[in-house]
Every structure is written in C-alpha cells, then in structure tokens.
Amino acid sequence: MIRFNIVLLTVLLTSTIFFGGCDKHNKKKPITSGNIEVVKDSAVFSFSFVGCNRVQYGDWHNDSATNVSTANLSVLKRIFDDVTTLKQKPSLFFFLGDLVLAESDTINLDTQLKAWVQLYEDKAFSTISDSGIELVAVPGNHEMLFYNTKDDKEYPLAGATSVWMKYMKPYMPTDRNHITGNDSLVNQMTFSFSRNNVGFVVMNTDTYNPPTKENPYGFEGLIPTQWIINQIEQYKQNPDIDHIFVLGHKPYYVDGKPETGHKGFPEGPVLWPELQKNKVAAMLSAHVHDYQRMQPNGEGTYQIIAGNGGSDGPAAFFGYSTINIMSNGEVQFISRGFDKGRPYYQDVPENVMQVQDSTTLTWSKNANPYQHN
Template identity: 60%
Template sequence: MRAKYVLILLIIFVGTSCNTKKKDKIVKEEFKEVSKKQDSIVFSFTFLGCNRVDRHQVGDTKATNASTANLSAMKRIWTEISDLKRKPDLFFFLGDMVLAESTTTKLENQLIAWKKLYYNTSFSSISKSNIEMVAIPGNHEMLYWHDYNVPHHDEWPLKGATQIWMKHMAEYMPKDRDYVKGNDSINNQMTFAFTRKNIGFVLMNTDTYNSPTKENPYGLEGQIPTQWIINKVEEYKKDSKIDHVFVLGHKPYYVSGKPETGHKGFPEGPVLWPKLVENKVVAMLSAHLHDYQRMQPGNKGTYQVIAGNSGSPGSATFFGYSKIDIMSNGDVKLSSIGYDKGNPYYKAMPNSPSTVRDETVLTWSKNVNPYPNN
C-alpha cells in the first residue's frame, strides 16, 4: 500500500516538474519575443555625401558620364541600400553629388544627368524602393572654383546656383518642410526642417549664396542662416512629441576632433555648436571631407559624424554609406557600412564585400566605443 502512495506522489512530482519546465520554456520564449519587440527598429535613415569624381578625372569614361558621379560606387551603394531587408525610411544625400563648381550651365547639365541615373531602373532600383530621398547641396553645387591670386581662398558663391538647384532638385525636398521666410528667403531655400515620427531634422545649406561686397569682392563661402537654425532646434527641443533631433549639412564643424571655421568647416560653427549641445541635438551629420569619421567633442553630448566616403577621391579607405536606426527602446544606433576602396578610386570592387566598419549606440554620456583615430 505504501509503495502505491509513493508511486502516486512520484507521478504527481514528475507531472508538476514537467509542467513547470514547460511553463518556464513558454515564459522564456515570451520574454525573447518581448525583447525582440523592445529592440525593433521604429525608424531608419541613411546618409552620405561626396560621390563626384575628381576634376582631373572627369573625362575618364571608366569613372563617370555626364553626371560626373563615380558610377561604380553610386550604383553599388544605391543598390545595396535598396536591397536592405529593413529598408530605410529616408535617404539623405549631403551634397557634392556632381563636380560642377564652375558655371551654372555645367551645374544644370550635370544635375539633369544625375537625375536620369536616379530614375534609370536598369542602373539602380532606388527610385522604386519607396525610400524617401532628401538632398541638400554641397560646395560643388553652390560655389565656383578659380585660381585667383587670393591667399588660401579659391572658392566663391556662384550666382544663379540656388535657382538651378531649386529648378531641378526641389522634388528631393519634403513638401511638408518648414523653411526660412522673409527678406532673405530666396537665398535660403535649401535650409529647411521637417519631422518624421518622433524625430526632428534640420537641414542646412552650408554654402548659402551671398552677394559680393566692397569688403568681400567675391562673396563668402560657408554661410548659413544661423539664427533660423538655432530657433528651429530650440522649437524641436521644446516639442514633447519629438525625442531626437538631428542637424545635417554638407560641411561639418568638427574634423578629426578639431573645430574648423575655414573651407573645411564653416565660420558660424562656434556660435551654432554650443546651441546644439545645449538643446541635446543627437548629432550633426555631414560630408565634405572624403572620409568617414565619428567623434564626440568633449567626450560627451552631441556627436559629429562625417560620411563623405561615397565615391570621391581622398583619405577614405572604404566607400559606402552610414545608417541610423531609432529603436523602440529609445536607443539611437549608428552603423557605417562599406567596401574597400579600389585603386584607382573609381575601380569596381566586386571581391570586397560590404561590411560594418563602425557600429555604436549614440549615448549622451561618454561613448565607451570611440571610433578609431577620432
């Protein structure tokens, strides 16, 4: 009789144990699913700049066509972005997409040719990908270059460039954008702001046109509507519906960890940057330098990310694009993806796979994962 009771108790224990293990397994699986949901991407965008060829290579048919873009790099990068499993919601092109930097005729012809490539589905499917393309100009679209005898200064505002850009590139500017109004609105049409989900984007034309004066007979490069940009950043900061703010422009303020107010950067950097930090802007995203750099000036706060490594010759060791994912748990994840640059720089590199070259979470406190050499 005692043996019968022992057997019943053993069966109850085993059954209970199995049920407990089954329940534990279910709980663990549910936890994994919750974790997945917590870490899911709620918004994603890519950004890059500087794809134009070198002025000495413009006649090389291996490198380019009438667009003056580095064709092999452009085709590969556009195709890879279009083929991403989780496609980005936005694609920012941060200037120097064409060589130009000479006359409005050349600028116009090159932009027309660039657009033909964008819509040519045999070249790339980017235009059919449902990714929103947003473009702003760089110095090669806004300035002209000449060997005048002016020390350390050989680029000046190109009259008419603003009108050419708006004629051909306005379709790559959001219809719901806010922009500079008032007396100087014509020259500031390419500085604007807009929101997507819980993110505020402020885009700067870092070479806004300004007329020659007695003091500056050729005009000045590197001009921005500083106060409008600051006001928009402060407005977004106060908006309870906006959790993340990004400022984007062709020219950066910090290069290799140092502030730049000359041709490498822009004069208003010392005024603008403290306001970005004060209003907890996540990052300034730029190009201009033909390289990829990530830095966090002062080891805290706002980041400067330079993604000028999409095809132009220079110091970059890899060509590609950068991506920011806004996660459902609030993290802001940055990735830079690319392949080894060829020699010459416009050489296709089919045997060099695109891999993640930098990856981190953009934390407001000191980033524990600094990018090498920055």
C-alpha cells in the same frame, strides 16, 4: 509542462526582434505574456545618409569612372543597391552634397545635375527611386560655389540656387518648414521637417551672399544661424519630438578639431553650443572625403562625417551610414562599406559591403569610440 513554460518564458524574455513600424512617441511597447510584461525592442524608424560621390577633375571625361553626371558610378550603384536591400529599409536617404563636380559655372552645374537626376531615376542603373525610400538632397560646395584660379579659393556662385531648385526641388520634403520673407529665395535649401518622433534641421552650409567691397567675390560658408537655432529650440520644446539631428554638407569638427575655414564653416562656434544645450543627437555631414565618428565634447552631441560616398580622399572604405530609432528610445548607428579600389573609381565587387562601424549614440561618453585612419 512546468519545465516547458519556464523555457518558453525564458525565450520571450531574452528575444530581441527587429522590424519596421511606427511609434511616434518612441516608448517601450509592453507585450503581455500571462502576467509577465516582455519588452520587444525594435527599430521603429530609420534613415541613411552619405555625401561626396563626385569624381576628380582629371577623371571628368573618363568613361570608366563616370558619365555626364560626374558621379562615381560604380560606388553610387553599390550604395543604392545595398540600401534598397536592407532588412530594415530606411524611410529617408539624405545625400549630403557634392553629388556632382561642377564648382565652375551654372552651365556645368545645370548639365551635371540634370544627368544626375536622370541617373537616379534610371531603373536600369538602380531601383532606389522606385523603392519607397524618400531621397532628401542637400547641396554641397561643388553645387554652390565656384573655384577662383586667381587666388585658389572658392566663392559663392551666382545663380546656383536657381539651378539646384530646378532639378532637386522634387527631392526636398513637401512638408518642410523654411525661411520666409526677404531672404526666402536665398535660403531655400535650409529647412526643417519631422518624421515619426525625429526632428531634422537641414542646412545649406554655402548659402549665397553677394559680393561686397570687403569681400569682392562674396564669402564662403554662410548659414542662416539664428533660424536654425530657433528650429532646434522648437523641436526641443515639442513633446512629440524625442530626437533631433542637424544635417549639412560641411562639418564643424574634423579630426576632433573645430574648423571655421574651408573644411568647416564660420558660424560653427555659435551653432555648436546650441546643439549641446538642446541635446541634439548629432550633426551629420560630409565634405571631408573620409568617414569619422566623434563626440567632440567628450559627451553629448556627435559629429559624424560620412564623406566616404565615392570621391577620392583618405577614406579607407566607401559606403553610407544608417541610424535606427529603437522602440526603447536608443539611437542605433551603423556604417556599412567596402574597401575602395585603386584607382578609387574602380569597380571592386570582390570587396564585400559589410558593417564597418556600429554603436549606440549615447549622450554620455561613448564607451565604443571609432578610431579612424
């Protein structure tokens, strides 16, 4: 009997069980076994994210690649199907922009976003809309800008904000905080909200600004910087919030280097030090058609680029990423995906969807860096 009790106690002490739950303050949960306290570490809250699924211009009318939505259909379906069958199903799924090709005029944007929503809601395509996972849609440059052939640059598209809200407002949290006053209509797609013990600040990294004498087409890459910083500081001071994430289509760091041009956004040098100061866990982005995980300062806030959602580019694999908030306070990160086809929109069911990268997002220097291609 003594030997049996020792074996049983050993099993209890070394077992780790993962299951869904709700622990607002993200503390260890002691489970009493006789006079011994055993901490069972579990995922108490999860969310997933990805961006950049639209096809290329030359593939817009290719029936094997897409439909009116301009989404890369085979990849989008695999991502949606996989996320809905996870054992630890996420509560939220952030789509970080470039859902559609657009980037021309509001007519194309309207047509394509309408088709994308119909696709998302189509149970014959995927059951994600009926899975209980909350979709949070974030605009990208292909939804917010137009491409100017005269100088080969992108500029704010007048009317894009109204079209986005027309179709995507149902996929924005109803309890979100957002900018009020004179700038409220322009900044509708920048907001904050919390779930469990996590604070989210979502940025529209291509906020509309009108033409001026200095910028006759407007200016690319603007964000309401001070409002974003204020929201981060409020979450930092909130005792109920243990983790803060900032999300937006465009990243600030790419390949380990700061970007203030088209690859990034001009206010990055102002915003990033505030993320570090307030111990933001990570900035989660897309835009670059690649998967990258880095800790730009060598420690502290992470920049994760999940632009490997199906658009053509350097990504070695297509997929999505998930963050699990653990009951012991750790932040578990997992990126799943499959080797992409040739061409990029080819359906490749033989290429297995599997874990491509995983780590714990430590504030100190991560001992498990990701070497991207």
